[in-house]
Amino acid sequence: MLDSLSxxxxxxxxxxxxxxxxxEVLGLLDRIGIxxxxxxxxSRSLVFxxxxxxxxxxxxxxxxxYVEAGAADLGITxxxxxxxxxxxxxxxxxxxxxxxxxxxxxxxxxxTGPSEHQRRLGMMxxxxxxxxxxxxxxxxxxxxxxxxxxxxxxxxxxxVGLADGIVDLVATGRTLxxxxxxxxxxxxTCTARLVANQVSYRLRSDEIxxxxxxxxxxxx
Amino acid sequence: xxxxxxxxxxxxxxxxxxxxxxxxxxxxxxFETFGYSEVRTPTVEYADVVSRGDEDLAGDxxxxxxxxxxxxxxxxxxxxxxxxxxxxxxxxxEPPWRLSYVANxxxxxxxxxxxxxxxxxxxxxxxxxxxxDCIAEVVEILARSLDAVGLEKAVxxxxxxxxxxxxxRDFGGSEQTVGATSRRLxxxxxxxxxxxxxxxxxxxxxxxxxxxxxxxxxxxPDVLADCRGRGGERFESVLDRLEATCEAVSARDVGExxxxxxxxxxxxxxxxxxxxxxxxxxxxxxxxxxGRYDGLMERFGVDxxxxxxxxxxxxxxxxQLEQNGKAGSGVSDA
Numbered sequence: 368m369l370d371s372l373s374x375x376x377x378x379x380x381x382x383x384x385x386x387x388x389x390x391e392v393l394g395l396l397d398r399i400g401i402x403x404x405x406x407x408x409x410s411r412s413l414v415f416x417x418x419x420x421x422x423x424x425x426x427x428x429x430x431x432x433y434v435e436a437g438a439a440d441l442g443i444t445x446x447x448x449x450x451x452x453x454x455x456x457x458x459x460x461x462x463x464x465x466x467x468x469x470x471x472x473x474x475x476x477x478x479t480g481p482s483e484h485q486r487r488l489g490m491m492x493x494x495x496x497x498x499x500x501x502x503x504x505x506x507x508x509x510x511x512x513x514x515x516x517x518x519x520x521x522x523x524x525x526x527v528g529l530a531d532g533i534v535d536l537v538a539t540g541r542t543l544x545x546x547x548x549x550x551x552x553x554x555x556t557c558t559a560r561l562v563a564n565q566v567s568y569r570l571r572s573d574e575i576x577x578x579x580x581x582x583x584x585x586x587x
Numbered sequence: 588x589x590x591x592x593x594x595x596x597x598x599x600x601x602x603x604x605x606x607x608x609x610x611x612x613x614x615x616x617x618f619e620t621f622g623y624s625e626v627r628t629p630t631v632e633y634a635d636v637v638s639r640g641d642e643d644l645a646g647d648x649x650x651x652x653x654x655x656x657x658x659x660x661x662x663x664x665x666x667x668x669x670x671x672x673x674x675x676x677x678x679x680x681e682p683p684w685r686l687s688y689v690a691n692x693x694x695x696x697x698x699x700x701x702x703x704x705x706x707x708x709x710x711x712x713x714x715x716x717x718x719x720d721c722i723a724e725v726v727e728i729l730a731r732s733l734d735a736v737g738l739e740k741a742v743x744x745x746x747x748x749x750x751x752x753x754x755x756r757d758f759g760g761s762e763q764t765v766g767a768t769s770r771r772l773x774x775x776x777x778x779x780x781x782x783x784x785x786x787x788x789x790x791x792x793x794x795x796x797x798x799x800x801x802x803x804x805x806x807x808p809d810v811l812a813d814c815r816g817r818g819g820e821r822f823e824s825v826l827d828r829l830e831a832t833c834e835a836v837s838a839r840d841v842g843e844x845x846x847x848x849x850x851x852x853x854x855x856x857x858x859x860x861x862x863x864x865x866x867x868x869x870x871x872x873x874x875x876x877x878g879r880y881d882g883l884m885e886r887f888g889v890d891x892x893x894x895x896x897x898x899x900x901x902x903x904x905x906x907q908l909e910q911n912g913k914a915g916s917g918v919s920d921a
Contacts, residue, residue: 437871566866566872
């Protein structure tokens with residue numbers, strides 16, 4: 368199987384996101400009859416035979432990269448990732464309605480709130496893993512901010528004074544509360560999406576249409 | 588000593604250069620056979636010319652001032668310069684005009700994703716032939732070009748840039764909705780498209796479902812039959828045109844390469860009517876594109892129907908290598 372992976376043809380290659388989304392995504396794939404036992408096993412492999420498709424596991428952030436290049440025909444990843452990598456040319460086919468999260472602006476509890484900052488200083492500093500989403504959000508509202516990109520725990524930034532607030536993805540909001548942060552504004556809600564490579568979408572249209580319609584039903 | 592080159596550009600070494608030359612020669616040979624004459628235009632144009640052709644594209648252009656303070660731009664494709672050339676130089680010549688080119692163009696696209704900022708294109712422009720025959724001639728030459736460079740598995744996607752607007756208008760959508768949703772469709776963001784259609788409040792849920800399912804239809808000639816009667820009057824008349832196009836293409840014996848695509852909208856704003864894209868299974872992006880662009884000619888003051896295609900040389904060369912098991916010469920000399 369590995370031998371033919373880099374060449375076109377053969378079963379469709381589907382990029383599946385490791386991490387928080389994985390469990391729910393595998394559940395959906397199970398429901399449409401794809402064999403996910405391999406991915407579920409604790410194997411260190413990255414490529415699995417799913418029966419009618421080949422499952423390729425990777426970090427959610429890498430999914431658009433692989434799909435855009437055609438290294439994977441289809442992929443599943445969060446809308447947050449797609450928004451952050453807006454210029455990647457992938458076709459967004461379906462909202463899988465799992466992995467619901469919110470992109471929010473949060474500041475320290477008890478702070479006067481972002482608008483007060485804005486009024487007094489004219490500018491605020493925002494730490495985030497999503498610089499593009501943050502910049503677009505504030506720019507679109509005429510609010511001037513300095514966006515600081517950090518990779519690790521964003522919650523740390525306002526606590527030690529790196530930034531006035533954070534833009535981050537939250538599911539339950541518990542991490543915010545635990546770190547003494549308060550949600551101020553909701554920027555966008557995000558769920559898992561099915562994306563396709565533009566050439567595969569055309570040249571393997573029947574297989575992709577069938578998979579899409581079954582996933583649509585499974586997602587409800 | 589290491590001397591870097593700008594991102595998105597590259598050197599071509601002798602082996603590859605030979606293969607690229609052969610590729611260009613095969614394509615020019617096909618163009619010549621069909622009576623197309625090669626032209627060359629300057630690499631630099633006045634920036635006004637590029638933005639007159641396509642405002643969005645002009646945003647990607649490399650722009651700079653010359654010694655007189657005039658704003659110049661590196662050409663972003665060859666179709667706009669040829670439209671300018673035809674408008675300026677061919678006033679006295681009786682149409683139709685059949686022109687071809689092999690040339691590099693330049694776009695300041697995001698680097699570091701295998702996208703070139705200097706890229707080669709080979710293509711034709713047919714100006715002054717109306718009706719389905721116009722696009723059929725273009726498709727025939729495109730198919731023969733793909734034969735000549737040995738891409739047997741390449742597929743020509745055929746759509747119509749007016750289908751979506753017709754459907755939206757038929758279902759009572761406003762002009763504003765056409766504009767906003769066309770961008771979504773061009774990017775094939777089906778989730779965003781669905782959300783926009785719901786939000787604008789102009790369509791019932793069942794109609795939105797119909798619209799989303801129609802634009803995702805792609806395949807053989809039966810696609811046309813399936814779409815019949817599902818839109819309204821405007822949609823039907825665009826389908827008539829697409830059907831006539833298909834018939835004219837089949838009459839030229841190149842129908843087997845065609846895949847109909849009811850959701851195809853090319854990014855370039857100047858297309859009106861039939862649009863084309865070329866795909867090969869070994870390359871993750873389109874390897875060519877084109878269509879009918881009467882609107883572009885009009886912007887340059889030429890009242891003539893026009894169509895053409897452009898093949899992207901670097902991805903085509905990549906597809907050839909893939910096809911020949913990476914070791915071959917790239918092009919069959921046959």
